[in-house]
Amino acid sequence: MRVQRKRSYLTFSQMQKIGGFLFTLPFVMGFILFFAYPFIQAVILSFNELVLTSETFELQWRGLYNYGYALQVHPEFSRVFTEVLVKLATELPLILGFSFFAATILNQNFRGRALVRMLFFLPVILGSGVVMKLEMNDYSQIMLDAIRQSSSVFQGDALQAMFESARLPDGMVEYIVNAIESLPAVIRASGVQILIFLAGLQSIPREVYEAANVEGATPWEQFWLITFPMLTPLILTNTVYTIVDSFTAMNNELVLLIRETMLRGAGYGVSMAMAMLYFAAISIILIIVFVLLSRRVFYQV
Numbered sequence: 001m002r003v004q005r006k007r008s009y010l011t012f013s014q015m016q017k018i019g020g021f022l023f024t025l026p027f028v029m030g031f032i033l034f035f036a037y038p039f040i041q042a043v044i045l046s047f048n049e050l051v052l053t054s055e056t057f058e059l060q061w062r063g064l065y066n067y068g069y070a071l072q073v074h075p076e077f078s079r080v081f082t083e084v085l086v087k088l089a090t091e092l093p094l095i096l097g098f099s100f101f102a103a104t105i106l107n108q109n110f111r112g113r114a115l116v117r118m119l120f121f122l123p124v125i126l127g128s129g130v131v132m133k134l135e136m137n138d139y140s141q142i143m144l145d146a147i148r149q150s151s152s153v154f155q156g157d158a159l160q161a162m163f164e165s166a167r168l169p170d171g172m173v174e175y176i177v178n179a180i181e182s183l184p185a186v187i188r189a190s191g192v193q194i195l196i197f198l199a200g201l202q203s204i205p206r207e208v209y210e211a212a213n214v215e216g217a218t219p220w221e222q223f224w225l226i227t228f229p230m231l232t233p234l235i236l237t238n239t240v241y242t243i244v245d246s247f248t249a250m251n252n253e254l255v256l257l258i259r260e261t262m263l264r265g266a267g268y269g270v271s272m273a274m275a276m277l278y279f280a281a282i283s284i285i286l287i288i289v290f291v292l293l294s295r296r297v298f299y300q301v
Contacts, residue, residue, distance in 0.1 A: 046272035066273035069266060076257060077274055084254045085281070088246050091186060095242050096235065099190040103197035117198075121191040189245065193238040200234040201227070229298040236293045240286060247282050254278060 010018070046066055048059040070077050106117055204227065212222050248255065258278070262271035 042272050042275060045268055046276045048269055050268040062269060066269045067277065069270050070274045070277060074261070074266070074270070074274075077254075077261075080254050080257050081278070081281075084247070084252065088243065091182060091189070091246065092239070092242055094182070094186045095190050095193060096238060098186055099193035099238060100197050100231075100235075102190065102194045103201055106194070106198055107201045120187075120194050189242070192245075193242065196234050196238055196241075197231065200231045204230050232293075232297045233299060236290070236297055239289055239293060243282070243286060243289065247278075 044059070047061065047063060049062050049066075051058045051060055102120055106113065106120065208226055209222060212226060217225065246252070254274075258271050258274045261274060262268055265271070
């Protein structure tokens, strides 16, 4: 007498879990192989001093000396650290606001929309690799100086005088002037964020807007009651991406300072201590931002 065995099938929930695990497996393996091990080495170096010998290198234990040197002795680390944080706090709202505005414009139906999208994403390509190296080495600075000298309308003094004549508060005038002067950098840093916002706008069902029109909602009400709440997850995503991208950019002054300290300054130990302090600051900022914004994120069920 044969005994029929029951076939075991995976439930939909189990299949989702397995799919999620397989999807994240490459990232986990890459994290372990290419981040975890170098990170542990950097932590060890931050508490030691690397001394090169004729054949290899040796580590001399220094404890917290490297951290104290970076914070109290090094003449530029604290200043550059503060300037980088202030620059991020200034440019972050500008990048997110411009990205959202540009994505809203690009989401409209008009001729040449694909070309305009390419032009908005082009600064991301030009801001990497060889072009960024040319900019960092001041090869393109001659052209930029010529453009600035030929147009005095957009210089800081002229802009400040124009806004001061409108009797705006001094703090607002300074922020507006700095925002206008940093507009090229904001546009260059907004390419990926524009694409993310654009994908979010296109994923909102048209039926929701049609129902809102039937109910008599104005475009302004539709924006604040439909568009903005459904894009809050992407606002959180773009905020985190912008912070990480700004802190790890090739032309970041603090990254360049850490590299210069490692190669021509106080050595590997102090530079790794600077890097660990920088990493801790980035982690704390990301945690604070995630906790504050995640409370206001709306997830469509």
